[in-house]
Amino acid sequence: MQAHPNTVDPSEIAKFEAMAAEWWDPHGKFKPLHMLNPCRLDYITQQIAGEFDRDLKSPKPFQGLRLLDIGCGGGLLSEPMARLGAEVVGADAAEGNLPVARIHAEQSRIEIDYRHTTAEDMAVAGEQFDVVLNMEVVEHVADPSGFLTASQHLLKPGGLLICSTINRNPKSYAMAIFGAEVVMRWLPRGTHEWNKFITPDELFELLRQASLEPVDRKGFVFNPILWNWSISDRDLSVNYVTASVKPG
Numbered sequence: 001m002q003a004h005p006n007t008v009d010p011s012e013i014a015k016f017e018a019m020a021a022e023w024w025d026p027h028g029k030f031k032p033l034h035m036l037n038p039c040r041l042d043y044i045t046q047q048i049a050g051e052f053d054r055d056l057k058s059p060k061p062f063q064g065l066r067l068l069d070i071g072c073g074g075g076l077l078s079e080p081m082a083r084l085g086a087e088v089v090g091a092d093a094a095e096g097n098l099p100v101a102r103i104h105a106e107q108s109r110i111e112i113d114y115r116h117t118t119a120e121d122m123a124v125a126g127e128q129f130d131v132v133l134n135m136e137v138v139e140h141v142a143d144p145s146g147f148l149t150a151s152q153h154l155l156k157p158g159g160l161l162i163c164s165t166i167n168r169n170p171k172s173y174a175m176a177i178f179g180a181e182v183v184m185r186w187l188p189r190g191t192h193e194w195n196k197f198i199t200p201d202e203l204f205e206l207l208r209q210a211s212l213e214p215v216d217r218k219g220f221v222f223n224p225i226l227w228n229w230s231i232s233d234r235d236l237s238v239n240y241v242t243a244s245v246k247p248g
Helices: 010-017 031-052 078-083 097-107 119-124 144-153 170-183 200-209
Strands: 066-070 087-092 113-116 129-135 155-166 213-223 228-232 239-245
Touching (some): 031 129, 031 155, 031 213, 031 228, 119 144, 144 200
Parallel strands (some): 066 087, 066 129
Antiparallel strands (some): 155 239, 213 239
């Protein structure tokens, strides 16, 4: 396979390496992800179960599926996927995240193949997966189109890509940057750059250009009164998630 351009943004990698030790602290700098994780897992598991005809009530519903978690961080999604029976590879371009992920998986007695690598390098190596998780990553890369193309090459025919990111509009600036970084101080200032956010229509077009077929999109909506997240069929104004398949 021909080489993919490197879409890694070194400045973005440095941001997350600086916070690596806090991945599993639910009250630390990754508190927003810990709060969002139940919603993310609900969406991911439902999409995988629907696409591969799996019964989520069975003990290991994802057994036999090979899954890649791109930008795995400390393993907040990799671990539950492994518990559900998937063969999981967790890949991250930020090397400092991986010792944290490996230690936590070992303590939890979960087997996960964590690697310091990129989607592009794995695609060139010919790696193939049934499912690729691409969660809150695309807004941090230098070339979203190239990154999604590499993700597509990592999928087997009929494979499923789940990709989440942040919409680009005044509301997303107010909530994801000013609210989360300045007011609530959930994240260090500069974690996100508003001009790198991607609208749902833009993401769908990028997915199609990468030879993927978008099949679903939903919003992740934060309720400041109930202090929780929920999945919305209609409100994609800030955080949202998409599912797309690689034609067989």
